[in-house]
Amino acid sequence: xxxxxxxxxxxxxxxxxxxxxxxxxxxxxxxxxxxxxxxxxxxxxxxxxxxxxxxxxxxxxxxxxxxxxxxxxxxxxxxxxxxxxxx
Amino acid sequence: xxxxxxxxxxxxxxxxxxxxxxxxxxxxxxxxxxxxxxxxxxxxxxxxxxxxxxxxxxxxxxxxxxxxxxxxxxxxxxxxxxxxxxxxxxxxxxxxxxxxxxxxxxxxxxxxxxxxxxxxxxxxxxxxxxxxxxxxxxxxxxxxxxxxxxxxxxxxxxxxxxxxxxxxxxxxxxxxxxxxxxxxxxxxxxxxxxxxxxxxxxxxxxxxxxxxxxxxxxxxxxxxxxxxxx
Numbered sequence: 001x002x003x004x005x006x007x008x009x010x011x012x013x014x015x016x017x018x019x020x021x022x023x024x025x026x027x028x029x030x031x032x033x034x035x036x037x038x039x040x041x042x043x044x045x046x047x048x049x050x051x052x053x054x055x056x057x058x059x060x061x062x063x064x065x066x067x068x069x070x071x072x073x074x075x076x077x078x079x080x081x082x083x084x085x086x087x
Numbered sequence: 088x089x090x091x092x093x094x095x096x097x098x099x100x101x102x103x104x105x106x107x108x109x110x111x112x113x114x115x116x117x118x119x120x121x122x123x124x125x126x127x128x129x130x131x132x133x134x135x136x137x138x139x140x141x142x143x144x145x146x147x148x149x150x151x152x153x154x155x156x157x158x159x160x161x162x163x164x165x166x167x168x169x170x171x172x173x174x175x176x177x178x179x180x181x182x183x184x185x186x187x188x189x190x191x192x193x194x195x196x197x198x199x200x201x202x203x204x205x206x207x208x209x210x211x212x213x214x215x216x217x218x219x220x221x222x223x224x225x226x227x228x229x230x231x232x233x234x235x236x237x238x239x240x241x242x243x244x245x246x247x248x249x250x251x252x253x254x255x256x257x258x259x260x261x262x263x264x265x266x267x268x269x270x271x272x273x274x275x276x277x278x279x280x281x282x283x284x285x286x287x288x289x290x291x292x293x294x295x296x297x298x299x300x301x302x303x304x305x306x307x308x309x310x311x312x313x314x315x316x317x
Contacts, residue, residue: 014234015268017194069144069180071187072234 001082002047004059008068008075009040043067052079088314090115091128093158095149100135100171100291107291108132111307120152129314130167131158133174135227135289145188145230146176155181167211167310168283172228175275175285184278184285185243186235188228192268196229200300201266203274203288204254207247210281212306214313221258222251222302224288226266226274231287233269233276243276251275251286 010016016038023037045062047055059077068075090108094101094117101117108115118125125131139148149155155177162168162183170178178184191197205213205220235243243249251274255264265272267287275286290303 014189015192015232017190017192017268021194066147067143069147069187071179071185071236072189 002049002052002055003080003082003085004045004047004055004077005080005085006043006045006059006063006067006075006077007040008043008063008073010038010072011074014072046082050081055079088113088129088311089127090130090132091118091125092116092132092134093118093120093154094134095120095136095138095152095173095177097138097140098134098136098173100173100289103289104132104134104171104291107294107303108307110295111304111311113307113311118154120149120154123153123157125154125157125161128161128166130169130310131161133158133168133170133177134291135172135174138173138177141230144176144180146173146178146180149173149177150181159183162283165280165282169212169310170283170285171289171291172226172231172287175287176230178283178285183283184276185239186233186270186276188230188287189232189234189268190230191228191232191266194229196227197231197266198227199225199266201226201274201288202254202256202258202264203251204258204260205250206252207250207277209247210250210277210284211313212277212284212309213250214309214316216305216309219258220305221254221256222288222293222305223300224290224293224303225300226288227292228267228287231267231269233273233287235270240270243273246279248276248279248281249273250277250284251288
């Protein structure tokens with residue numbers, strides 16, 4: 001079995017009000033070095049196959065079809081064997 | 088007009104929309120999302136609410152409901168479709184309308200009366216409403232911040248697809264009158280053929296004399312006069 005660890009992030013030109021609120025909060029906490037925050041999604045899929053190449057293609061298709069909105073988001077992912085996979 | 092209003096799990100403006108159309112004398116009915124028959128409508132309404140709990144992205148999961156296949160086929164045949172609030176989000180996720188509705192710039196859920204200006208009177212939804220008319224129609228959303236690429240925006244403008252913009256009482260399009268950060272104050276757009284409209288404001292909540300504004304009723308009246316002419 002393989003685990004796809006997928007990150008879905010807003011494209012750089014898309015405003016992220018949630019990230020802005022996080023950044024403001026961190027600055028209020030005194031972390032003044034923080035000048036920007038961007039909030040993304042992390043999605044983990046377990047796939048019942050050991051064929052990395054096929055799973056790679058399948059995961060890519062899944063991201064395009066559902067997990068990411070191509071208008072505003074981009075994505076990347078890694079594949080790991082289930083037994084070796086750790087968060 | 089025969090009006091079919093789709094109920095998704097999490098829709099909460101479906102009954103309001105059905106009743107508002109019935110108030111204007113239309114034959115309106117609710118269609119459950121698992122049904123596969125639109126029941127021969129003249130107009131399909133995708134109502135407001137939180138379909139599938141807004142999981143993943145607003146409207147993203149609704150497009151996999153069985154009835155949406157029928158809605159897509161209806162769109163392909165040139166059918167009239169009105170998407171309100173979550174319905175607008177679903178239309179963008181289905182690819183029937185361009186762009187995306189992002190979280191409001193202030194991060195808050197906004198529920199208030201809002202003026203919008205009619206930018207394009209040449210649609211079935213704004214038929215015989217003069218360009219520049221301001222309508223007082225409530226908004227209630229957290230993800231209504233319209234966004235699209237520069238190319239798409241140019242296309243929307245070139246094809247006159249921007250139907251409504253947020254404005255002040257006098258119809259001025261200003262940053263202050265923009266409640267959610269939408270690109271160029273966009274509140275509603277149509278597709279190229281003008282048969283599909285998505286809008287964030289809720290006309291069904293301003294469509295009877297019992298509420299503060301009756302301006303949403305103008306959109307229903309426009310649809311009716313368009314329908315009777317064609």
